[in-house]
Amino acid sequence: MSDQTDGRLAGVRSALLSIRPNANDGSLTGTSGSSNTEPPEIAAASSESESVSRQGSGADSSASAAASTQPDAETTTTSESGSGLAMPAGDKPLGSPRVDNAVIEARDLDVFYGDTQALHGINMDIPEKEVTALIGPSGCGKSTFLRSINRMNDLIDVARVEGDLHFHGKNVYEDDVDPVALRRKIGMVFQKPNPFPKSIFDNVAYGLRVQGKDDNVEENVLTALERAALLDEVEDQLDESGLDLSGGQQQRLCIARAIATDPEVILMDEPASALDPVATSKIEDLVEELAQEYTVAIVTHNMQQAARISDKTAVFLTGGHLVEFDDTSKIFENPESDRVEDYITGKFG
Amino acid sequence: MSTNTDTSTTTTTTTTTSTGGDPDGFDPDGNGFDFDGSSIKRKHQLGTIFLGLCFAATMVGIVALVALLADVLLEARGWLTWEFLTYPPSQIAENYVPSNYGDLATGPGGMYPMIIGSIYLIIMTAIFTLFLGVGAAIYLEEYAPDSSLTRFIEANIANLAGVPSIVYGLLGLAVFVRAMQTGASLIAGALTLTLLILPIVIVQSQESLRAVPDSMRQASYGTGATKWQTIRNVVLPEAVPGIMTGIILSLSRAIGETAPILMVGAATTMFTPPDLTDPTGSFGAMPMQIYEWAKMPEAEFQHVAAAGIVVLLTILLLMNAVAILIRNKYDKRS
Ligand SMILES: Nc1ncnc2c1ncn2[C@@H]1O[C@H](COP(=O)(O)OP(=O)(O)OP(=O)(O)O)[C@@H](O)[C@H]1O
Ligand SMILES: [Mg+2]
Numbered sequence: 001m002s003d004q005t006d007g008r009l010a011g012v013r014s015a016l017l018s019i020r021p022n023a024n025d026g027s028l029t030g031t032s033g034s035s036n037t038e039p040p041e042i043a044a045a046s047s048e049s050e051s052v053s054r055q056g057s058g059a060d061s062s063a064s065a066a067a068s069t070q071p072d073a074e075t076t077t078t079s080e081s082g083s084g085l086a087m088p089a090g091d092k093p094l095g096s097p098r099v100d101n102a103v104i105e106a107r108d109l110d111v112f113y114g115d116t117q118a119l120h121g122i123n124m125d126i127p128e129k130e131v132t133a134l135i136g137p138s139g140c141g142k143s144t145f146l147r148s149i150n151r152m153n154d155l156i157d158v159a160r161v162e163g164d165l166h167f168h169g170k171n172v173y174e175d176d177v178d179p180v181a182l183r184r185k186i187g188m189v190f191q192k193p194n195p196f197p198k199s200i201f202d203n204v205a206y207g208l209r210v211q212g213k214d215d216n217v218e219e220n221v222l223t224a225l226e227r228a229a230l231l232d233e234v235e236d237q238l239d240e241s242g243l244d245l246s247g248g249q250q251q252r253l254c255i256a257r258a259i260a261t262d263p264e265v266i267l268m269d270e271p272a273s274a275l276d277p278v279a280t281s282k283i284e285d286l287v288e289e290l291a292q293e294y295t296v297a298i299v300t301h302n303m304q305q306a307a308r309i310s311d312k313t314a315v316f317l318t319g320g321h322l323v324e325f326d327d328t329s330k331i332f333e334n335p336e337s338d339r340v341e342d343y344i345t346g347k348f349g
Numbered sequence: 350m351s352t353n354t355d356t357s358t359t360t361t362t363t364t365t366t367s368t369g370g371d372p373d374g375f376d377p378d379g380n381g382f383d384f385d386g387s388s389i390k391r392k393h394q395l396g397t398i399f400l401g402l403c404f405a406a407t408m409v410g411i412v413a414l415v416a417l418l419a420d421v422l423l424e425a426r427g428w429l430t431w432e433f434l435t436y437p438p439s440q441i442a443e444n445y446v447p448s449n450y451g452d453l454a455t456g457p458g459g460m461y462p463m464i465i466g467s468i469y470l471i472i473m474t475a476i477f478t479l480f481l482g483v484g485a486a487i488y489l490e491e492y493a494p495d496s497s498l499t500r501f502i503e504a505n506i507a508n509l510a511g512v513p514s515i516v517y518g519l520l521g522l523a524v525f526v527r528a529m530q531t532g533a534s535l536i537a538g539a540l541t542l543t544l545l546i547l548p549i550v551i552v553q554s555q556e557s558l559r560a561v562p563d564s565m566r567q568a569s570y571g572t573g574a575t576k577w578q579t580i581r582n583v584v585l586p587e588a589v590p591g592i593m594t595g596i597i598l599s600l601s602r603a604i605g606e607t608a609p610i611l612m613v614g615a616a617t618t619m620f621t622p623p624d625l626t627d628p629t630g631s632f633g634a635m636p637m638q639i640y641e642w643a644k645m646p647e648a649e650f651q652h653v654a655a656a657g658i659v660v661l662l663t664i665l666l667l668m669n670a671v672a673i674l675i676r677n678k679y680d681k682r683s
Contacts, residue, residue: 155563155570157495184573194564196583207572210582257572 092123094336095326099127099312103265103295104149108163111144111153111320118144119320121163126265126312131287131296133306133328136316137343142299143191145316146267149297150186151179167265184211187263189271191299193250195242195257200225200234203242203253207261224260227289228252229282247274255283259290266290268298272305284309303344307332315340421662424655432457433656434464437620438638442649460657463638465622466535466615467664470634471604473539478550478596481543486554486592491580503555510548517545518612526613532629533614541609546599550592553599557591558584590679597672601665607636617641635661 102125111119119141126132126149134142144153151172153159164171172182187207195203204221208214221238225231230252234245242253251274258266268287272280287309290296300306306313306328313331317323317339324331324340335341430447439458443449450457485506493499521541531537561584569579618641619633635657642654 150571152567152571155567180570180573180575183571187573188571190564190567190571192564194562194568196565196568197587206569206574206582210569210572210574210578254568257568261572263573 093314093322094324094340095330099125101128101130102126103128103168104297105166105169106145106148106163107166109145109148109165110162111141111148112160112162113156114158117320119148122322124314124322124325126295126297128295129291129293130311131291131298131309132312132314133310134297134299134314134316135301135303135306135343137318138301140316140318141320142316143269144320146188146269146297146299149265149267150183150188151177152183152188154179184261185263186265186267187258187261189251189255189258189266189268191269191273193247193254193274195245195250195253197241197243199239200242200245200253201238204256204260207257211261213261220260220262221256224256225253227259227286228256229279229286230256248276248279251275252279252283255286263294265295265297268296270299270301273301280305303332303346315343317343418662421655421658424652425659428652429656429659430457433459434660435459435461437462438618440618442645442647442653445649445653458653460635460638460660462619462622463633463635463657464660464664466619466632467604467635467661469535469623469625470538470542470610470632471600473535474542474546474603475596475600477539477543478546478599482547482550482596483554483592485547485551486558487580487585489551490555490558491576491584506548506551508548510552513608514545514606515608515612517541518609520544521609521613530629533616533631534629535623535625535632536628537613538610538615538632538634541613542603542606545606545609546603549599549602550596553595554588554592557588557595560591561587590676593675594672597668597675601668601672604665604668605636605661607640610634610637611640635664 104126106122106124109119109122110117122145134145136142147153147156147159148161148165149167149172153161161173165173167182167186170177172179196206198206201221204224205217208217208220213220222231225234230249233249234240234253242250245253251271255268255271258268271287272283275283284305287296287298291311298306298310310328312325313328314325315323315331315335315337324335324337326335331340332344335344427447428445430450432447432450433445436457436459438460439445439455441455441458444453444455444458447457489499489503493502518541521537521544525531525537525540526533531540565583565587566579569583574582614631615637616631616633617637619631623632624630639654639657639661642650642657
């Protein structure tokens, strides 16, 4: 590694340290602990029932697998609670792709567009009520992966998904899964802002209306706009077209639309790409706030942002391979893969 | 510019000198452009000639249209009265002459029943077309799998748009009047006109649906909407202006069609507007009546026919104006 690279990496590290002082203490509990400082009660109950239901289905085989692939798991929880699905050794990315509190588990997930394969055997977990960042160069399949989580790839004629993607232990690609119901649980903010040619209010209310959440529409819309850091700017023009907003405002409008329906998981595809630093930091605050109640997966090209807001980071590299998945602090301080290190420091090879 | 290798020295030199560059394939002046502009001038001249031809072609159409309109308007001048719009037709030429209105035993002649007949016809056609045309377009565009069968159907719908209207008239006669026993009724006429314009409406509606950006559909599905919710709340509202324009323009073609309703057996002359409570009753329509008048030997009837044409054209232009209004209204909104 060149001196220059070292210097840049140090820069990222110090940024990380200033935001998260305990990021360097070397223990895995540091990061998960920081997001769980005040765990909401519903959350605790639901994650408990989750692990109980998992125990029933194949706990013994996968529990030992969890223990072997992830020795650190025992420091935080019992091995039973981490008894997700076993991960094939062949395609396993570097780092620790298994998490204890996984809501979403991708296993050998391949995605094809026609004859070209966009994702190759993705194996990773997305932990509950934490922020998982997906980073990687353009065209490496980050959006494709996000879309395969809530089956938005179904809408692309040429797209084909192979392998499994489990949501609460249920493979969402099984025949009996209704993609509409799935998407009501897993909301999405798209890479390109795509507000409807409707009023600002109706844009945010859309999801509430189609999902039949008709009570308190007005209150929910305003709350969502407030959380998306947009309310102040549009308060007086709620009945004007969402298309008349600036690009960055549209992006926040789409965030408001996605969170208004109160989904369980929120997938964000570069939600801050068109935002100024102030709005960006508001969105980052929102993401951290959301992570107390929701599971967030966020694609970003901004390394500092990934370092600041995420608990876990998945690094995809060109060709659609997940190269490394680990705690964000680990990825940014001491990644196992040299290519990941090069990518993070901006010296992409 | 090509690189100057040993084997191609001569050719490279000739090409580069002709474009004003140096023999190394590198141009020290930084340009290889044609600065005297002779070839560009030639292209400009060609452009001017082409422009002139296009202008002439446009003018031929406009002049012919204006001449036709002027002729009709002149013929109709003085004959198009309120009475003409509100009285039933008459066999006697004198009854149409406005100066005679005062001393007529039977009352003035007009085209009231046909105006009403045409309006009923167009409303019924509009309703049938709306459901069948938009329904088919939604199915083909949003639901049908992208199979060879779908493409075959779509290709044939486009072909149907080119079938002459008299063929639709024959079809209407065989299917509706005879087989379905509707008689020479408004329903038979409306269904026949529906068949006539359906292909165009389907194609136009499909294009409007296709023009709705996919990102809108994705946004809708992404918030947990079902397919039908997406179509109803996002796709259709976006496509409606295009669909409506297509339907109205098609209807204004249908309202002037004579051949299909002639085949279906519309009455040449009707003294009362069609009875809506009698679904198999006969009906008259403007184009048929105009055709009848134009065939009459008396000179007065040429003026009467011209007055009828003006009424028909006015309704037609009104419909087109509505189509334009709808388009403008929605264009501004988005
Ligand atoms: N609808 C599609 N049809 C065909 N190929 C596609 C489609 N969407 C994406 N791809 C291909 O899949 C690969 C991954 O694309 P994807 O959009 O997932 O990349 P990304 O990581 O999100 O990139 P970016 O950071 O630029 O958004 C690319 O090679 C792309 O060309
Ligand atoms: Mg992307």
